[in-house]
Amino acid sequence: MATPEHDAVLPAGAPRQDGESSPTVVLDEVHVRYRTRPTGPSGGGAAAALSRMLRRPSAERSSHVHAVRGVSLTAYRGEALGLVGSNGSGKSTLLRAVAGLLPPDSGRVYTEGQPSLLGVNAALMPDLSGERNIVLGCLAMGMPRERVREYYDDIVAFSGINETGDFTSLPMRTYSSGMAARLRFAIASCANHDVLMIDEALATGDRSFRQKSQERIRELRADASTVFLVSHSSSAIRETCDRVVWLDHGQVVLDGPTDEVLPAYEEAAQRA
Numbered sequence: 001m002a003t004p005e006h007d008a009v010l011p012a013g014a015p016r017q018d019g020e021s022s023p024t025v026v027l028d029e030v031h032v033r034y035r036t037r038p039t040g041p042s043g044g045g046a047a048a049a050l051s052r053m054l055r056r057p058s059a060e061r062s063s064h065v066h067a068v069r070g071v072s073l074t075a076y077r078g079e080a081l082g083l084v085g086s087n088g089s090g091k092s093t094l095l096r097a098v099a100g101l102l103p104p105d106s107g108r109v110y111t112e113g114q115p116s117l118l119g120v121n122a123a124l125m126p127d128l129s130g131e132r133n134i135v136l137g138c139l140a141m142g143m144p145r146e147r148v149r150e151y152y153d154d155i156v157a158f159s160g161i162n163e164t165g166d167f168t169s170l171p172m173r174t175y176s177s178g179m180a181a182r183l184r185f186a187i188a189s190c191a192n193h194d195v196l197m198i199d200e201a202l203a204t205g206d207r208s209f210r211q212k213s214q215e216r217i218r219e220l221r222a223d224a225s226t227v228f229l230v231s232h233s234s235s236a237i238r239e240t241c242d243r244v245v246w247l248d249h250g251q252v253v254l255d256g257p258t259d260e261v262l263p264a265y266e267e268a269a270q271r272a
């Protein structure tokens with residue numbers, strides 16, 4: 001069995017194509033399991049004591065969810081790759097493994113640079129103002145302070161959060177979910193990334209914002225970034241991605257051009 005590992009750089013032996021289309025992410029037989037423990041009433045109350053007395057010994061054992069099962073794929077510079085699959089098929093887990101947030105149990109993840117994961121729950125601070133979150137978010141992505149100042153106005157303009165008032169000075173908890181999602185996307189996509197992963201973050205924006213973000217994704221790709229997009233919206237995938245990976249129960253069902261994989265996935269989803 002291969003050693004579980006997340007390698008920051010692609011090894012010399014990784015498959016390479018000529019010129020610009022070099023690989024940015026290589027997954028080699030990646031397996032990810034979550035350890036889970038059965039829940040029950042806790043603490044010293046009567047319900048907890050009764051629950052402990054009634055619990056069978058086997059329920060004490062922790063079990064696991066095998067969320068990603070032997071996924072292998074290679075993503076290249078300039079590629080936008082959509083991940084589709086039903087709820088619980090392992091899409092978010094796979095992205096978290098690529099981002100280095102979840103170490104694989106076995107198999108290997110090679111990435112070029114540090115991938116940035118933009119999820120619906122990206123860690124912005126609800127009690128801090130939009131302005132503070134922009135600065136902290138950029139610093140957290142490793143951007144030098146001077147660059148943050150340089151990008152600040154663009155981020156505010158792109159997010160559109162000040163269109164109806166001075167929202168940058170207000171705490172983020174006062175934002176609508178769509179505004180927060182727009183700000184997250186604006187922060188994450190302001191700089192070039194070798195690998196940018198977007199997990200359903202486009203879903204909350206309105207139509208005009210979705211168009212703007214798709215345009216931004218095209219620019220990132222033109223600058224040779226690789227973009228992963230997880231979405232339940234076929235139109236977002238169709239408009240953004242040229243390649244689609246369909247996951248089911250943690251395994252790759254199909255991996256290929258969008259116009260081949262997406263119709264097959266949609267047909268299977270309709271039958272289910």
Ligand SMILES: Nc1ncnc2c1ncn2[C@@H]1O[C@H](COP(=O)(O)OP(=O)(O)OP(=O)(O)O)[C@@H](O)[C@H]1O
Nearest residue numbers: 034036065067085086087088089090091092093094
């Ligand atoms: N923190 C966790 N602990 C235990 N199991 C988890 C955890 N997160 C996800 N899982 C399980 O792992 C499997 C894959 O979940 P994942 O969130 O990756 O799927 P998904 O394809 O992104 O789903 P969705 O489309 O609903 O967002 C599911 O069975 C889920 O219940």
